[in-house]
Structures are given as structure tokens and as C-alpha cells.
Amino acid sequence: MPPRLNILGAGRSLAIRSRPSIASQQPRILNAVSRRGYADEKDQPPSGPNENVEGHVSEYEQEMSRITGGTKPDIGQGTPVQEILERDEEGKEKAPEVIKEEIDGSKASANDNLTTFANLLALGQMENIAAGGHGSDPVTVGHKYGIPQLPLASNLNFKRRYDPVVNQVTNLIMRHGKKSVAQRNMSFILNQLRTAPPPTPNPSRPLLPGSPPPSHLPLDPIGYLTLAIDSVAPLLRIRSQRGAAGGGAALQIPVPLGLQQRRRTAVQWILDAASKKKSRGSGKGQFAQRFADEIISVVEGKSGVWERRQLVHKTGTSARANLNYGVRGRRSL
Amino acid sequence: MASSNCWRCLSRPANASLLPLSRPSFSTTAFVAAAPKASTKAPARAKGEKTLRIKKKAFVKTGKPPAPGERKAMRKRIVLSNTNALEVAGMKDLDAEMVDSMVRGEDAVLDGALQSKGETHEDVVGKVVGLKGETVDSLRAVEAFKTTQGWGLFRRPGLLIREESVELCRRMTDAAANKKALRLVIDGEKGSGKSLMLLQAMATAFVKEWVVLNIPEAQELTNAVNDYTPVDGTKPTLWSQNTYTANWLGQIGKANNAVLQNTTMRKEYKLPIPVQSNISLARLCELGARDPDVAWPIFQAFWSEITNPGRRPVLICLDSLSNIMQTSSYRAPDYSLIHSHDLAIVRHFVNLLSRPTSGLPNGGAIIAATSRSHAPISKSMELAIKQSEEKAAQLRGWPGKVTQRDPFEKSYDERADKALQNVEVMRLKGLSKVEARGLMEYWAQSGVLRSRVDEETVAQKWALAGNGIVGEIQRGALWMRI
Known part of the structure; x- marks a missing residue:
């Protein structure tokens, strides 16, 4: 195909430029001094135009006092x-x-x-x-409350200022996009955990290793909530691969979960259990009350959520032979 | 409050069959005139026709349902203790001595003299003081604690002493000493601690052995949930709320039992029931509480007894003032709305609040607090508060003018204007940083605030709470409303 001829295009490459309004500060021809060799001098040559000057008065004074010890x-x-x-x-x-x-x-x-x-x-x-x-108390002259220490703490970013578990649970109990209601419920849950009597854990339902003694839990409601969720969180989920088991039957494949996903699953289970409970009072905080009750019963090992976790783990153990399904399956294709 | 139905009251009866207008047990209508019963059977279907039938799932009842009243009781429950919270070491209890020393300290500061030895108000301001068991019982009896306040998080109830509380304490003590009545409206932003200032006034009064009467929520008086009846021989008609009054008398008797049981009646009254002469006032309250029909006359007798010369000072409090500064929701027989000031208890309170000549010959205080979260807007009250503050500022040398009423505003209430003409206003502002720090240190010591309390955190919370609005500090730091 022959290139198209464009008559207008010819003019485009012809730029009409006026004289620059401000003359360049840099001289076009370097002066003789800059061409001198600096090899015999101790200091490095200045690289920019304004770098070869003394520090301002305070810098000068600081340097002097460093020398004189003032x-x-x-x-x-x-x-x-x-x-x-x-x-x-x-x-x-x-x-x-x-x-x-x-x-x-x-x-x-x-x-x-x-x-x-x-x-x-x-x-x-x-x-x-x-x-x-x-x-x-911290006093820093020059900054009212001092400069933060580096590296910055993880919660210093305003998007991550609250506890990650609280944040995640708040978002999970939010309905119809009403975050403020969810936050109110979260606050109610934490206060409920603070005021309820300390739980009595069930040895057959072990909590996370290294968890604080139960008497310490109520005064650390965020820790209480985290402990309950992390203890009951499943390690894996079961993915059902349709038709892979032969004869149209689904093949169950265990898939490991990340931290957020594990917590998410646990919270969903707890939410299911809480919404099936019956509220005993009336008013605003009823759902939050049931959720808090469910958290307490999880720590006490009474909750049905433990069975769900056990079921998933049992299925995962029995289906571990299918773990390399993906690898083999693709090869066989 | 549950209302028992009486024949004289106008409220809707709970049991309709008691009404004389109920349906007669027989009918004169001829049976033949009755319309023939429609047959319940569906018309027969044609042969071979199919219809979709979906069976509804039967409702399965599980567990025992809550008993009647149980759910509401749970909602209204007031918890004053949390066994998980730590005991705060070295917390002093509010007692008469402490009140005296607070007042003394204030005086010493005012005189510019050296402060007297021992505890001065400088030591107490910004500290949290505990409440003694009997004070707590009395406060509970007059319903001074509210469900929205955070009592349930701490080992036992404690109060923050702030500059304003010392000031209030001093003025109450002065009023009692001079046998005058302190008439005060407490105002301030939402969450600035108005109800708690009332509670503090009541706690002070209880430890100083005053007689305390409290109307915990003015809307209960005016929103037409109680039975009401005209008082005989009053023109314009005054309406008494008998069940409320009876319950109120019960509360008063229970809360002030320590004072009232040693006080005997001096005069004879014409009461609808025979009352022994020289019974104790606690017994009189009991009699009134037992029978709603005689509650109002007994309350009048009780009031004239406690305002006899030589009795204890009286504190009468009311929360959310704007509710009683407009027409109530009650209706007269001609279906017109009754003004709040035509209700007997409200009239009693408003007379005390508005009258410059003391209705309390033994001294005392009449304190009303406004509510900024759940209360009707009363233009008259707003104006009166503004004017009163401006007048007070002028006395201190402020050059501005006093706000005039808006000539185009229709919703002013004349009677409210008159009632609040010359009332004093105490405006609550945010806490100072010292007070905020004291409060947060108390929370930290109780174990419910898990963070370092230093100048930086205090300044953070203080600034985020609109320069120390205490409710907002609590919301952020204590309730973990994040």
C-alpha cells in the first residue's frame, strides 16, 4: 500500500518559534575557571551554579559551635x-x-x-x-508533639489506624452499606465482652496456643474477639471440582486460606450462628448482644461453629489425595 | 410507667370490657335479617384441572419466649458495676466533708488568701471521686442514673469533679446557708455533661442531707403516656397525673428515707383518707404511693411539710426542660391541647423556677437541665437562655446588646417566656485538659482504657472531642466507637 500523501502534514513539521522571552541563565560557553583541573584540591568541585557558597548564618554558627564546643x-x-x-x-x-x-x-x-x-x-x-x-512527658522544641519515629508504625496510615480484626468484623457485620450502624454494633460487642464474666474455656476445644488466661480477656476486648475468631478460623476450604471425580461427581480439593480469608470464614460462621439465635431483650443492641454471646460461647467451646471447622478440616484431611489434581489433570489433557 | 385505669381519667382503658358502653349481651336484630353465611367451600374444580398448591411452613416455636415486661426491663436496666474492671486505688468518696472543703477552697481562692490546710478544691478538681453506697441507693431510687451513661463499665460509680461542679457546689451551699433558693438552668452542647451535673447536684444534696425530688425525664410528664384527671375546684383547670405522682412520691420517700423518717408531720391537713397526726414524712410518702387517687393531695401536704420553717433544704431537679415549655400532648374534653403548665407537677416546678421570691424558706435549689439530643425545640427557652447569659455578661462588663425577640417568630410560648424571665443559666463547656487527663487516668486505672495517658494522647482526644466535650471524649476513648 502506498503511503498516503498529506499536504497539511508537511506544514506541521515546520515550527514557528518566537525568541525566548527569558534568556537562559547558563552561559553557552563555559568560562575558563570551570575548565581548571581540581585534582590538586581537597574539596570536590561544585556541581551546580549556587553550591559554592557559605552556609547561612545559623549553619555557620552551628559549625562554629561544633568546633569551639559551644x-x-x-x-x-x-x-x-x-x-x-x-x-x-x-x-x-x-x-x-x-x-x-x-x-x-x-x-x-x-x-x-x-x-x-x-x-x-x-x-x-x-x-x-x-x-x-x-x-x-514528651517535649520537643520546634514541633509541638515531636516528629514520629521512623520507621512509621503500621497504624500510622490513616486507612489502617484501627485494629485489623475490628475493621474486618465491622465491615462484615455492615448491612446495606450502613457503616455507622455497624460501628455502633461493634462498639456494643466490645463493651459486652468487657462487662460479661470471664469465660471458662473447654479443654477439648483448645484456643490458640499462647493465649492469655481467661481472666485477662474481658479487659482486652479486642484481644478477646481476635482470639475467638482466630481460634475457630479454618485453615483451608474445600473446593469442589465438578466432574473431576469421574461419572459427573465433584472432586473435593482442599485449598489453603490466607489470614484474612480464614478470619472472614470464621466471622461468617459466627454471624450465621448469631442470626439464628433468639434475642432476649428489645431495642437497638439486640443483634450485637447475640453476636457477643456467640463470641463468648466460641471461647467457652460451646458454639456450633467448632463443628463446622472440624468438618472442614476432616474433609480436607480425607481429600488430601486430591491436592495434586490440578497438576496431574493438566498434564493428562 | 404503667397506668392503672380509673374511671375519672381520660386515658384509653386497658380492658375494654370494663367500659359501660360495651356491647350488650343480647341482640334485638331479627335472625332473618342477617345476611346468609357465605359457604366456605371452594367451588368444585373441573376434571383434570391442575392447581399449584404451596404449603406454608408452620411456624416452629423454639425455646421459652420472654415473659411480659422482661424485654423492656432488660432495655431499661441500669448496671452500676463491672466486676471485671479494676478497683481504683486511692479514690476518695464524696461526703459532706469533701463538699465543705471544696467550698472552702473556692472561697480561699476567691479571697486571694492562703489556702487552708488539708484538702482544697485545687486538689479535687480533675479528680474522680467515688459515691458511697447509700448515696448510690438514693440516686438509683430517684432515677438519676440513665441507661445512656457508662456506669456499667466501672467497678463502682464515680464522678469527675470539674470547675463547674465546684462552682455549683458552692452556690448550693451558699443558698442553703442564706436560706435562699438557687434557681438555675444548666445548658450546654450535646454530650457536655448536663445530666451528670444534675446527678452531681443530687449527690451533693444527698450527702448534705437535703430533701431531693427529681423528675428524671420531663417528657414522661407531657407526652401523654400517663393517666390524668382534672383537679376539683381549679379554674383554669389543673390536671393531676395520679399514677405518676404516686410513683414519684414512692421514689421520694425511698430516696430520702434517712431524712424523712426522722421528720414528723406538724400540721393537720384535709386529706381524702384519714391520716394519723404526727406520722413521719416517709410514712406519708408511702401512703401517697399506695393509692394514686390521693397521691396529689398527699404530695401537696408533703410539700407544705418540707417547706415548713426549720426543715432541711430542698433540691428539686428536672431534666430536658424544653419538654415542659410548650403545650403537652394531653387533651382537654373539648379536644384542645393542654398546656404543660396546666399539669399539676409541671406547674409546681415552674412556679418554683420562675418565682423570684423564694418558694423554699429553708433554702435549697431548683435546677433544670436542657437536653440537646432528644427534645423538642422551644424558641422561648432558647431566647430566655440567650438573654440571661447576655445579661450576666453585661454585668461583667460585656459591651454587647441583649438579643431581642424575633418579631416574625410565631412559635414563642407566652407562658414559657414568663416562666423563664429571670432565670440564671450555667453553661457547660468542654473539659479543661487537666480535667480530661484526670478522667482518662481514671479510665486507665480502671483498666478499661488500654493506652498510655500522657499529654499527647490527652491533647489528641481533647481536640478531637471538640475542645473537650466530655461525651465525645468518652465515645472515642471509652466506648471504642471506632
Whole structure:
């Protein structure tokens, strides 16, 4: 196919450019100095146009105090001009009138000598004590509550600020997109766990190894909830492969689950059990009450959810021969 | 409150067969006039016709259903203790001495004098104090605790002492000392602790052995759930709520038993039932509580007894004021709505609140709290509160003008305007950071708040709670409403 001829296209490659409005700062021809060899000098040559300058006054002062062993100024804060002028006789004479007046003492403020770092720190501690706190409370001069430690904690991202289990369960008990109602229910559940008497675990239904003693659970309701869900969460699910067992029968294949999926399954089972319960009272918190009761009965080993878990695990064990179904099946095709 | 039906009241009877207008046991209608009964049998189907029949599943009853009233009792249950929570070491109990020292400390600060030795109010502000067993019983009897408050999370009830509570304490004590009545409306944002300030006033009154009367929720008086009946010989008609009054008298007698059982009647009253002279006032309350029909006259006798010279000071409280600043839901026989101030108990309270001359010769306090979450909007009340605050500010040298009533507003209530003309207002703001810290430290010590309490966390919660609105701090930090 011959290339299409485009008459208009010919003009497009012809750019009409006006003179640049701002002349380039970089000289087109490098000056002689930059071509000098720096091999005999200790410092590396400056790479940019403005890098070969002294630090500003505070940086200079900090460097000096490092050498002389004096108090360093805080780089994070600007150094007041007055402080610099105190050491600089020449600068004092050339200072603007306003500052000269101030130096004369006619308008000197009482706070002038409070701005050093050590003073600010001490002041912050005293303020803490005055506000009813303790001197050991965090004080950072320059930032009101200090800079967070790096690496950042996992819950410092605002999307992950709450406990992951609480978050997941809240979303799972949400219906019709009403998250606020779900959150209210979650709060009710946690408070119910806090006020209910401590559970008595059943030794035949062991909880997660390393779980705290039951008497510690009510005061840690999030831990209580996590323990119940993680203890009853299944390790796997059963996938039914249709027609793979021959004769149209489904082949059951165990599939391992990730942490979120395990918890999700457990919560769904608990939700099923809770919704089948009968509420004993009336009012808003009835569902939450039943859910909390179910959590308690899970920890006490009374819940039917344990049977469901056992059934899944038993099926998984008996169907473990089918684990390599996918590999063999594909090869045989 | 359950209402027992009486012949005089206008409420709907529970048992319709008691009505004289019930259906007669015989009929004069001729049997022949009756329409022939439609045959219940379906018309015969044609041969070979098929119809879809779906059998409904029978409803299977499982377990024992809750007994009547059980579900409501569960909803209204007030739990004041959590055995899981830790006992807070070193928590002091609110007693008369502590109240005195709070007042003394306040005075010392006001005088600019050196503070007296021992405990001063500076020590108590921002601390949580416990309530003694008998105070708790009394407060429970007058229904001062509410289901929405978080009492059930702690080992035992405790109260945060804030600047405003010391102030209220001082003014109550002053009023009792000068034999004057403190008339106060407590207002503030939603969740700023108005009901708890009422509870605190009641707790203070109980430990100082005052007589306390409490109307826990004003809407129960005005939303037409109780029986009501006109009081004889009143013009315009006054309506008494007998069952409510009887129950109220019972509560008063039970809560103030310690004071009332040692107080005997002095005067003779014309009461509908024979009452022994010089019985104790506790016994009088019992008599009123037993029979709703005589409850209102007995309450009047009781009131005139406790306001006799030489008796204890009286505190009378009411929560959610705006409910009684408008027409009630009750109807007169001509089907017009009855104004709240025509209900006997409400009238009694409003008279005390509005009258500048003291209705309490032994001193005392009349305190009403507004409600900002579940209450009707009363334009008159809002205006009165605003004006009162502005007048108070002018006295302190504020240059602004007092707000005038809106000439285009129709929903002002004249009687409410008159009632709230010169009432004082106490506005509750957020907690200070010291108070917030004290509260959060108490939670942490009780084991229900699992986080470090330092300046940073306190400042966080304080700022997120709209500069220390205590209900919001509680919602975020305590209820784990996340």
C-alpha cells in the first residue's frame, strides 16, 4: 500500500518559534575557571551554579559551635537577627533603625533570652507540669508533639489506624452499606465482652496456643474477639471440582486460606450462628448482644461453629489425595 | 410507667370490657335479617384441572419466649458495676466533708488568701471521686442514673469533679446557708455533661442531707403516656397525673428515707383518707404511693411539710426542660391541647423556677437541665437562655446588646417566656485538659482504657472531642466507637 500523501502534514513539521522571552541563565560557553583541573584540591568541585557558597548564618554558627564546643543553635528554627547582631559589631552599626532601637533596650522584650534550645526544652517541661502533666512527658522544641519515629508504625496510615480484626468484623457485620450502624454494633460487642464474666474455656476445644488466661480477656476486648475468631478460623476450604471425580461427581480439593480469608470464614460462621439465635431483650443492641454471646460461647467451646471447622478440616484431611489434581489433570489433557 | 385505669381519667382503658358502653349481651336484630353465611367451600374444580398448591411452613416455636415486661426491663436496666474492671486505688468518696472543703477552697481562692490546710478544691478538681453506697441507693431510687451513661463499665460509680461542679457546689451551699433558693438552668452542647451535673447536684444534696425530688425525664410528664384527671375546684383547670405522682412520691420517700423518717408531720391537713397526726414524712410518702387517687393531695401536704420553717433544704431537679415549655400532648374534653403548665407537677416546678421570691424558706435549689439530643425545640427557652447569659455578661462588663425577640417568630410560648424571665443559666463547656487527663487516668486505672495517658494522647482526644466535650471524649476513648 502506498503511503498516503498529506499536504497539511508537511506544514506541521515546520515550527514557528518566537525568541525566548527569558534568556537562559547558563552561559553557552563555559568560562575558563570551570575548565581548571581540581585534582590538586581537597574539596570536590561544585556541581551546580549556587553550591559554592557559605552556609547561612545559623549553619555557620552551628559549625562554629561544633568546633569551639559551644551550644549549637537549632537549625530547625531560624536564629533571631538580634542574636546574630549581638556578636557582630559591624553588623550592629549597619542594622536598620528598628533593630537598633531594640538593641538599645528601649523596646527589648522579656522573652529575648528565652529562645535558646535548652530554655525552650525546660520551659516545655515546666508547661507540662503546670498543665497537670509530668516533666517526663514528651517535649520537643520546634514541633509541638515531636516528629514520629521512623520507621512509621503500621497504624500510622490513616486507612489502617484501627485494629485489623475490628475493621474486618465491622465491615462484615455492615448491612446495606450502613457503616455507622455497624460501628455502633461493634462498639456494643466490645463493651459486652468487657462487662460479661470471664469465660471458662473447654479443654477439648483448645484456643490458640499462647493465649492469655481467661481472666485477662474481658479487659482486652479486642484481644478477646481476635482470639475467638482466630481460634475457630479454618485453615483451608474445600473446593469442589465438578466432574473431576469421574461419572459427573465433584472432586473435593482442599485449598489453603490466607489470614484474612480464614478470619472472614470464621466471622461468617459466627454471624450465621448469631442470626439464628433468639434475642432476649428489645431495642437497638439486640443483634450485637447475640453476636457477643456467640463470641463468648466460641471461647467457652460451646458454639456450633467448632463443628463446622472440624468438618472442614476432616474433609480436607480425607481429600488430601486430591491436592495434586490440578497438576496431574493438566498434564493428562 | 404503667397506668392503672380509673374511671375519672381520660386515658384509653386497658380492658375494654370494663367500659359501660360495651356491647350488650343480647341482640334485638331479627335472625332473618342477617345476611346468609357465605359457604366456605371452594367451588368444585373441573376434571383434570391442575392447581399449584404451596404449603406454608408452620411456624416452629423454639425455646421459652420472654415473659411480659422482661424485654423492656432488660432495655431499661441500669448496671452500676463491672466486676471485671479494676478497683481504683486511692479514690476518695464524696461526703459532706469533701463538699465543705471544696467550698472552702473556692472561697480561699476567691479571697486571694492562703489556702487552708488539708484538702482544697485545687486538689479535687480533675479528680474522680467515688459515691458511697447509700448515696448510690438514693440516686438509683430517684432515677438519676440513665441507661445512656457508662456506669456499667466501672467497678463502682464515680464522678469527675470539674470547675463547674465546684462552682455549683458552692452556690448550693451558699443558698442553703442564706436560706435562699438557687434557681438555675444548666445548658450546654450535646454530650457536655448536663445530666451528670444534675446527678452531681443530687449527690451533693444527698450527702448534705437535703430533701431531693427529681423528675428524671420531663417528657414522661407531657407526652401523654400517663393517666390524668382534672383537679376539683381549679379554674383554669389543673390536671393531676395520679399514677405518676404516686410513683414519684414512692421514689421520694425511698430516696430520702434517712431524712424523712426522722421528720414528723406538724400540721393537720384535709386529706381524702384519714391520716394519723404526727406520722413521719416517709410514712406519708408511702401512703401517697399506695393509692394514686390521693397521691396529689398527699404530695401537696408533703410539700407544705418540707417547706415548713426549720426543715432541711430542698433540691428539686428536672431534666430536658424544653419538654415542659410548650403545650403537652394531653387533651382537654373539648379536644384542645393542654398546656404543660396546666399539669399539676409541671406547674409546681415552674412556679418554683420562675418565682423570684423564694418558694423554699429553708433554702435549697431548683435546677433544670436542657437536653440537646432528644427534645423538642422551644424558641422561648432558647431566647430566655440567650438573654440571661447576655445579661450576666453585661454585668461583667460585656459591651454587647441583649438579643431581642424575633418579631416574625410565631412559635414563642407566652407562658414559657414568663416562666423563664429571670432565670440564671450555667453553661457547660468542654473539659479543661487537666480535667480530661484526670478522667482518662481514671479510665486507665480502671483498666478499661488500654493506652498510655500522657499529654499527647490527652491533647489528641481533647481536640478531637471538640475542645473537650466530655461525651465525645468518652465515645472515642471509652466506648471504642471506632
